[in-house]
Amino acid sequence: MSRMIFVNLPVADLEKSMAFYQALGFTNNPHFTDETAACMVLSETIHVMLLTHAKWRTFTDRPIPPTDASEVMLALSCESRAAVDVMNETAGANGGTADINPRQDHGFMYSCALADPDGHVWESFWMDPAAIPSDTP
Known part of the structure; x- marks a missing residue:
């Protein structure tokens, strides 16, 4: 089995971020998408998990970087x-x-x-x- 990468990113507006990544050619995997997270697929091995800030905070207490960082x-x-x-x-x-x-x-x-x-x-x-x-x- 090929190794896969799931890049997890905190996002302020889930719908806006999903639309952005869809415009770049990513597709949505509805099996891993709900109102707090969306799995955007670029290839069989590259996935981006878009996580609302609330969902992100269930994984880490580290601060979310500002948009200019x-x-x-x-x-x-x-x-x-x-x-x-x-x-x-x-x-x-x-x-x-x-x-x-x-x-x-x-x-x-x-x-x-x-x-x-x-x-x-x-x-x-x-x-x-x-x-x-x-x-x-």
């Missing part, structure tokens, strides 16, 4: 440079913030960073491993 940057690979741009633009048009950091273009790798409505940072990137310069550590 970065606790982690989650990177998602894309099939092309164009797909990176589309994800970034889609985020900005659906309640998130596009281009929160300068775009990175190293020739063999290209990326954009965006934030969801709660400030969680995602980096969409494309990489061509065959084009990595031989002198790159």
